[in-house]
Amino acid sequence: MTQINVVILAAGNGSRMKSKRPKVLHEVAGRAMIDWVITAVQPLQPQKIITVTGVGAEAVRDHVGNRSEFATQAEQLGTGHAVMQAQDYLQAGATLILSGDTPLFTTDTLAALITEHERTQNAVTVLTAEAPDPTGYGRIVRGEDGMVLKIVEEKDASVTERRIQEINTGVYIFNNDLLFAALSKVNNDNAQQEYYLPDTLDILREMGYPIGAYQALDFEESMGVNDRVALAAANQAMRRRINRQHMKNGVTLLDPATTNIGADVTIGQDTVIEGNVTLQGQTSLGSGNYLTAGSRLVDMQLGDDNVITSSTLEASIIANRTTIGPYAHVRPNSTIADQAHLGNFVEVKQASIGQGSKVGHLSYVGNANLGAAVNVGAGTIFVNYDGVHKFNTTVGDRAFIGSNTKIIAPVTIADESITAAGSTITADIGYHEMGIARSRQTNKKDFWDRMPHKKD
Ligand code: UD1
Ligand code: CA
Numbered sequence: 001m002t003q004i005n006v007v008i009l010a011a012g013n014g015s016r017m018k019s020k021r022p023k024v025l026h027e028v029a030g031r032a033m034i035d036w037v038i039t040a041v042q043p044l045q046p047q048k049i050i051t052v053t054g055v056g057a058e059a060v061r062d063h064v065g066n067r068s069e070f071a072t073q074a075e076q077l078g079t080g081h082a083v084m085q086a087q088d089y090l091q092a093g094a095t096l097i098l099s100g101d102t103p104l105f106t107t108d109t110l111a112a113l114i115t116e117h118e119r120t121q122n123a124v125t126v127l128t129a130e131a132p133d134p135t136g137y138g139r140i141v142r143g144e145d146g147m148v149l150k151i152v153e154e155k156d157a158s159v160t161e162r163r164i165q166e167i168n169t170g171v172y173i174f175n176n177d178l179l180f181a182a183l184s185k186v187n188n189d190n191a192q193q194e195y196y197l198p199d200t201l202d203i204l205r206e207m208g209y210p211i212g213a214y215q216a217l218d219f220e221e222s223m224g225v226n227d228r229v230a231l232a233a234a235n236q237a238m239r240r241r242i243n244r245q246h247m248k249n250g251v252t253l254l255d256p257a258t259t260n261i262g263a264d265v266t267i268g269q270d271t272v273i274e275g276n277v278t279l280q281g282q283t284s285l286g287s288g289n290y291l292t293a294g295s296r297l298v299d300m301q302l303g304d305d306n307v308i309t310s311s312t313l314e315a316s317i318i319a320n321r322t323t324i325g326p327y328a329h330v331r332p333n334s335t336i337a338d339q340a341h342l343g344n345f346v347e348v349k350q351a352s353i354g355q356g357s358k359v360g361h362l363s364y365v366g367n368a369n370l371g372a373a374v375n376v377g378a379g380t381i382f383v384n385y386d387g388v389h390k391f392n393t394t395v396g397d398r399a400f401i402g403s404n405t406k407i408i409a410p411v412t413i414a415d416e417s418i419t420a421a422g423s424t425i426t427a428d429i430g431y432h433e434m435g436i437a438r439s440r441q442t443n444k445k446d447f448w449d450r451m452p453h454k455k456d
Helices: 033-044 057-067 079-084 107-120 176-183 199-206 228-248
Strands: 004-010 048-053 069-072 094-099 124-130 139-142 148-152 166-175 211-215 278-280 296-298 312-314 341-344 347-353 358-361 364-370 381-383 393-395 406-408 411-413
Touching: 004 033, 004 079, 033 048, 033 057, 033 094, 033 107, 048 057, 057 069, 079 176, 094 107, 094 176, 107 124, 107 166, 107 211, 124 199, 148 199, 148 211, 166 176, 176 199, 199 211, 406 411
Parallel strands: 004 048, 004 094, 048 069, 124 211, 278 296, 296 312, 341 358, 347 364, 364 381, 364 393, 381 406, 393 411
Antiparallel strands: 094 166, 124 166, 139 148, 139 166
């Protein structure tokens, strides 16, 4: 394959999105749309990637960073005008042009387009697709002999042309010299008063150059995102693609249509995931885990054979064979060791929970290191914050924290020590000691009679 240049169009204002965010930064399966485009072209090893920016240029450039060079389109006068802004950046040869709002193209499809272009030696080869519903796309107009004549935008199309189902995907590969020769002849005499890139096909054909089309096998890849309805459709399509891959790898998804797995997530074999589960960011799961509906994991690392029940887990590490939930919340920078258990309504933040330790019910464990086989009774609060500073607590192996203990950090609770239920612990507890800190109960005799009572 010869060396190519890539131009990604991303200067438009995306007005149909009705958003403050530039359109190409809207996310599909957890990645900005333009990231998907860049990821699809990178394996083609282009000698240059030029992104044309305009509306929201700074945000787009910051996001894309050094993965691309940038050209500026100061005024959004159309896709043809946008490509002209990239001219000075391109090296001789062929240029592949894509839009930043078509996130679903695969490298394979783009490579097939390039191969077809090289085989035919066309001046331009456009990637087309047969759309079940072509509304909104440019249509491919062919002559009686089947050869491509031109592309007509929907707004400029006749009634007959609108019936054409073969659409312009917005991906083209051009011979550079001919691209810019044709662009210099494009005018804005059309419904949108824009300089259309697709007009270059008609112009090159009129100039006597061969033009052609390569039809993608799968329309889904061609989906262009102009509004939030299409964004949802693109998300669904991407999710289907990602989920299919995980299922092929040996992951059971019980209701894939409602399972939301980000692009960078890895999952081991024989993990079973119920519907309505979300896995985001740099999350990795080992094998044999079970995640029930309502679980949400962001930037999590899990080992094997954990059972996660309707819980929210963030930026933490969970080892193996733990049971978490229902309704637990593991907040960032926590480490949960093998066979630990976090039960109902337990929140853990920046804490490590040792092997086999149990925090069963209604507790908050913040800024704490718990050893192995610790038992934390119901309603325990690690009081870690004075409004300004955070303080740490250490709890040794096999310590027994009685229910409704308040542990006012900083304190150290030794191995095999105990807190009496209901205590407010403010001082360290030594090995084999019990800390008790609560007022003693007194019973008032005959108090019943001194109480007011309602008469029925
Ligand atoms: C475009 C094509 C249409 C094709 C469809 C495929 C044109 C005129 N039409 O329509 O034939 O079927 O894509 O998805 O090309 N942009 C700029 N500068 C501009 C205008 C647009 O950089 O002045 C960028 C946009 O940011 C976007 C891309 O070009 O990433 C396409 O523009 P958009 O307005 O979305 O074109 P469509 O109407 O979708
Ligand atoms: Ca578009």
